[in-house]
Amino acid sequence: xxxxxxxxxxxxxxxxxxxxxxxxxxxxxxxxxxxxxxxxxxxxxxxxxxxxxxxxxxxxxxxxxxxxxxxxxxxxxxxxxxxxxxxxxxxxxxxxxxxxxxxxxxxxxxxxxxxxxxxxxxxxxxxxxxxxxxxxxxxxxxxxxxxxxxxxxxxxxxxxxxxxxxxxxxxxxxxxxxxxxxxxxxxxxxxxxxxxxxxxxxxxxxxxxxxxxxxxxxxxxxxxxxxxxxxxxxxxxxxxxxxxxxxxxxxxxxxxxxxxxxxxxxxxxxxxxxxxxxxxxxxxxxxxxxxxxx
Numbered sequence: 603x604x605x606x607x608x609x610x611x612x613x614x615x616x617x618x619x620x621x622x623x624x625x626x627x628x629x630x631x632x633x634x635x636x637x638x639x640x641x642x643x644x645x646x647x648x649x650x651x652x653x654x655x656x657x658x659x660x661x662x663x664x665x666x667x668x669x670x671x672x673x674x675x676x677x678x679x680x681x682x683x684x685x686x687x688x689x690x691x692x693x694x695x696x697x698x699x700x701x702x703x704x705x706x707x708x709x710x711x712x713x714x715x716x717x718x719x720x721x722x723x724x725x726x727x728x729x730x731x732x733x734x735x736x737x738x739x740x741x742x743x744x745x746x747x748x749x750x751x752x753x754x755x756x757x758x759x760x761x762x763x764x765x766x767x768x769x770x771x772x773x774x775x776x777x778x779x780x781x782x783x784x785x786x787x788x789x790x791x792x793x794x795x796x797x798x799x800x801x802x803x804x805x806x807x808x809x810x811x812x813x814x815x816x817x818x819x820x821x822x823x824x825x826x827x828x829x830x831x832x833x834x835x836x837x838x839x840x841x842x843x844x845x846x847x848x849x850x851x852x853x854x855x856x857x858x859x860x861x862x863x864x865x866x867x868x869x870x871x872x873x874x875x876x877x878x879x880x881x882x883x884x885x886x887x888x889x890x891x892x893x894x895x896x
Contacts, residue, residue: 625756
């Protein structure tokens with residue numbers, strides 16, 4: 603595609619150039635949208651551009667994309683060190699770490715810019731567990747605020763959870779749904795409860811797998827093997843935790859534990875210990891398994 607498939611949304615601002623942010627940006631430019639990708643770290647921005655180029659390059663190698671289309675997609679990607687550069691965008695997608703105050707500060711800062719995004723511009727959060735209603739309350743546009751929970755790796759995963767807050771308007775939900783569909787995704791609408799559906803079900807399973815490891819029930823490969831061979835899961839829970847990031851898993855479990863005040867969501871002490879040690883999974887080279895670092 604060479605131009606945006608949605609006439610009302612031509613340029614999308616993506617805040618956060620980490621794993622999820624650059625994956626979302628790749629999916630957007632791949633489908634014809636222009637993207638302004640913002641991050642405070644020049645190193646992370648540079649790395650994001652390189653990863654997007656490699657991702658599109660793999661599509662060329664597989665015959666899904668022509669070299670010319672790859673070049674056109676990359677030409678639609680702009681990086682921005684200053685949040686002010688997002689002022690003219692048509693849609694905002696936040697993808698910073700899963701910490702309420704970090705996300706809230708993004709939206710508060712956007713609305714206090716000398717030239718904030720237009721009032722009709724939808725604000726969307728890629729949060730995987732935090733209350734959309736609570737985030738929306740940090741803005742002047744709660745009716746124009748929605749959750750769009752993408753899954754890692756974004757270019758490959760079809761699901762997007764579309765999350766309505768208490769005041770999210772039907773028009774905003776539809777705009778987010780249409781955007782997801784235009785990216786080749788399968789949006790599923792859910793309501794605003796801690797963890798939504800995906801992580802409310804997934805994270806207790808991962809947490810219980812970590813308890814099994816901590817208590818000596820089995821080694822990581824055995825735990826994962828049982829779930830893959832016995833339950834037909836494509837990845838075991840510990841492998842999946844390493845892919846997601848152990849810090850992200852811990853943050854989500856804390857949101858669930860605080861939100862429901864139920865001990866069944868209490869994070870496993872071993873998970874907390876590994877995060878404190880900096881063993882975060884694939885992104886650091888060590889989690890429940892070890893990984894070569896590029």
